[in-house]
Amino acid sequence: MQNGTHVPKTRPAVILLLAVILAAVAALSLHTGSATYAQTAAVSTPTAPHLTARSAGANTIELSWTEVPGAARYELHRQEADAPGWQQLDGGNLRVTSFTDGGLTPGVTYQYAVRAIDANGEPLGPWSNFPKETASGSGASTPVPTSTPTVTPAQTATATATASTVTAPRLSARDAGANTIELSWTEVPGAARYELHRQEADAPGWQQLDGGALRGTSFTDRGLTPGVTYQYALRAIDGNGEPLGPWSNFPKETASGSGASTPVPTSTPTVTPAQTATATATASTATASTVTAPHLTARDAG
Known part of the structure; x- marks a missing residue:
């Protein structure tokens, strides 16, 4: 009391209580906003079908x-x-x-x-x-070509001469770092060139890599995405442009490395009708000679 005037004093306990209330309101608002955002994001993200x-x-x-x-x-x-x-x-x-x-x-x-x-x-x-x-089942099914060619007497001499076994190349894949996988395979006698394909192991979509002029027995696949596993397939092509034997084995390798990588195509299947028909026909086509499958190797080359 000074000069007849009373000055009320604010108690520290009241100030502390107000601060606690304001902090609780702010925290509740932040939590509500975060929950709403998370719910909205979850609703807008489509899930993969099982x-x-x-x-x-x-x-x-x-x-x-x-x-x-x-x-x-x-x-x-x-x-x-x-x-x-x-x-x-x-x-x-x-x-x-x-x-x-x-x-x-x-x-x-x-x-x-x-x-x-x-x-x-x-x-x-x-x-x-x-x-x-x-697939399983009984009854008549669509006939598939057998592995034994039907040889007429006139063809017997030729068939006997070409009946030698063609060695199958084995394909290998090796991670060489720096977003690179190195591939190598053994040679197929009679092959004029080779046809090399790649897809992501967990996504459909085979793509030819070689440009139709792969005449050696190795290939370096660069610009891959680190951490992604790739699958490879190879087959030999003869001088007439026809497949020489079936597809190779299908090795997988995971790319590793640092630095920016070249984007790879999406998982959308990109098989052309010609490629699909050739791949299907190759697996079942019978030839007069026994041609073994090439074996493909993938190696990451850094």
């Missing part, structure tokens, strides 16, 4: 997958598990979550992949998993 393949007998495999919200249709691909060459099955109008793949070859293992497509025809989210299933 694909299941089941042998149903009668040369048929049944496929089903989980629905992707916002999908206008789906795109389904198939290849033989041991031969490169993805083929689209659905005709571009697959709007359900199941498909029956019929007319298959008993004993052959097939691999499948599916992805969602939006109303604008653009991919909606990533590819599915890549399940494999072996």
Whole structure:
């Protein structure tokens, strides 16, 4: 009390209480905003469909997958598990979550992949998993060429002369650092050149690497993405431009290295009809001589 005037004093406890209340309100607002953002991001990120393949007998495999919200249709691909060459099955109008793949070859293992497509025809989210299933069944199936050529008497002499076994090259892949994989293979007698293909191991889409003029027995694959596993396949080509024997083995190698890398194509299958037909025909074509498969090696060369 000075000159008759009373000056109230603010207590420290009141100030502390107000500070605690303001801090709690700020923290609650921040948490609410973060939760809302996380929820919005989760809703806007499409998930990959989960694909299941089941042998149903009668040369048929049944496929089903989980629905992707916002999908206008789906795109389904198939290849033989041991031969490169993805083929689209659905005709571009697959709007359900199941498909029956019929007319298959008993004993052959097939691999499948599916992805969602939006109303604008653009991919909606990533590819599915890549399940494999072996076709089985009874009854008549589509005949496939045998490995024994039918030789007429006039052809007997020629067939005997060319019946020597052609050694198969073995393909090897080695990580050499610096976003590079080195590939090498043994020579195929009679080969005029070789045809080398690559895909990401977990995504369909074989691409030819050599430009059609690969005449040596090695190749350096550069500009790869570190941490990505790649798969390779090789076959020999004769002087007439025809495949000389079946495809090689299919080695895998993971690229490593530092520094910027050259972007690689997306996982979209990029198999042309000509390539697919050739790959399919090569695996089953019978020749008068026994031609073994080349073996391909991949090596990362730094």
